Amino acid sequence: MTINRRNDGFSYVSESNQRLGAPAVLALPPASLMTSDAGGNPRLRVDVAQTGFFDGREFRVIRKIAAPITFRFTFPVPVIVFEQALSVSSDSIELFAWAASNVNATGTWTPVTLWPKNGYNLSYTPQSSVASGGSVTPIDPQLYRDYANVVTSSATAQKFTVGGGEVSERYLAAGTYYVQLTGAGTGSYSIMFEERP
Structure with missing residues (x-):
């Protein structure tokens, strides 16, 4: 040979x-x-991870929250949402995800920090932005993209997770989306996505 x-x-x-x-x-x-x-x-x-991870195109948001609160996601390029999680430590929170075409948004929006999942390769500049603080009123209340109602019990907090498993990710077109958290609960909200320019 x-x-x-x-x-x-x-x-x-x-x-x-x-x-x-x-x-x-x-x-x-x-x-x-x-x-x-x-x-x-x-x-x-x-590779054991996504190519976007090594290219520095994956980003995450993690926030301690007190409902009601709304997050606005502005995606100039398509994105894949791999993980979205809501945990509640007191009371209850409802989560609604909306496309901008189905809501009237008002109020003042404050930028939220977007963290790279790959903190070593910072050569890619994110195009997306996240903000919180305003409010949305749905035009058609039945056209939510995601929904969860998370309630604490006397023993333990409950958790809602979107994604994390195989073929459970969402591929979203470029545009503006809102995650509306209603109720009177406290807890944490996190989301991880990859930009696909």
Whole structure:
């Protein structure tokens, strides 16, 4: 068996085929895609996280909340929402998610800090923005995008989670969206998304 490396980084293995009298050729990926270029057991390098994570295009928001409160998400590019969670430590909170086309938004909005999930690769500048403080009135109350009613019990707080599992993410078109939290409860709200420019 002979291993030959080409100028473009690809390798191929040739081994004579005694039955046909012609060499058999097996193409191998470039060495940069392999875990090792030495030894007899190289493996194909596979990331355990999303490409967007390593590119620095994943962001998260985590806020301690006291309902009622509304968050406005402005996405100039499409996004994938991977995780959204609401936990309540006292009383109860209802969560409604709306598209801007179905609400009338009013009030003053205060920017909310957007944190990168990859704090090492900061080469990508987020295009999205998040704000809180205003209010929304739905045009059609039945057209909410997500809903949850989280109530504490005397023993433990309850938690609502959107995403986190396989194929449970949401792929949203560019636009403005609102997460409206109603009630009188306290707790925390978090969301994680990836920009897909």
